[in-house]
Amino acid sequence: MIPVIYWSGTGNTEAMANAIAEGIRDAGEEANIIEVDSATQEVVESAEKIAFGCPAMGAEELEEGSMRPFMDDVNPLLKGKKVLLFGSYDWADGEWMETWEDEVRGQSVSYIDTVIAKGEPDSDAVEECKKSARALCEA
Numbered sequence: 001m002i003p004v005i006y007w008s009g010t011g012n013t014e015a016m017a018n019a020i021a022e023g024i025r026d027a028g029e030e031a032n033i034i035e036v037d038s039a040t041q042e043v044v045e046s047a048e049k050i051a052f053g054c055p056a057m058g059a060e061e062l063e064e065g066s067m068r069p070f071m072d073d074v075n076p077l078l079k080g081k082k083v084l085l086f087g088s089y090d091w092a093d094g095e096w097m098e099t100w101e102d103e104v105r106g107q108s109v110s111y112i113d114t115v116i117a118k119g120e121p122d123s124d125a126v127e128e129c130k131k132s133a134r135a136l137c138e139a
C-alpha cells in the first residue's frame with residue numbers, strides 16, 4: 001500500500017493526488033490518499049514507497065500550518081525509501097519543488113521523482129502524474 005499524503009488549499013494538488021493514486025492502481029498496487037491533517041508518522045514509517053503533495057505557498061515554500069511541520073516530523077524517517085513529490089504552483093517557475101526535492105534527497109532516500117503542474121492540472125499534467133506514479137511502483 002502506497003500512501004499519497006497531501007495538502008491542498010483550492011483543490012489543484014488534490015486533483016494531482018487523485019491522478020497519482022489512479023496511476024498507482026493502474027500499476028496493480030494499492031493507494032491510500034490521506035489529507036495531511038489526518039496523516040500519521042506511523043503511516044510514513046511503515047511505507048517503502050510514498051508520495052507527498054503540496055503546492056507552492058508562502059514565498060516558494062511548503063504550506064506552513066500543516067505540511068511544513070509534518071515534513072519536519074517525517075523527514076528523519078525517509079532514509080532508504082522511494083519518494084514521489086508533487087504539487088501545483090502558479091506564478092513562479094517551480095523553485096519551491098527544487099528546494100523540497102533537495103531537502104528530501106538530503107534524507108538519503110533511495111529514489112526520488114517530482115511532478116509539478118501549473119494551476120489546475122490539465123490532461124497532460126494528469127497523464128504526467130499517472131506516469132510518475134507508475135514509475136514509483138516500478139522503482
Ligand SMILES: Cc1cc2nc3c(=O)[nH]c(=O)nc-3n(C[C@H](O)[C@H](O)[C@H](O)COP(=O)(O)O)c2cc1C
Binds near residue numbers: 009014088093094
Ligand atoms: C498564500 C499563497 C502563496 C502562494 N505562493 C506561491 C509561490 O510562492 N509560487 C507560486 O508559483 N505560486 C504560489 N501560489 C499559487 C499556488 O501555488 C497555486 O494557486 C496552486 O495551484 C494552489 O494549489 P492548491 O489548489 O492545491 O492549493 C501561492 C498561493 C497562495 C494562496
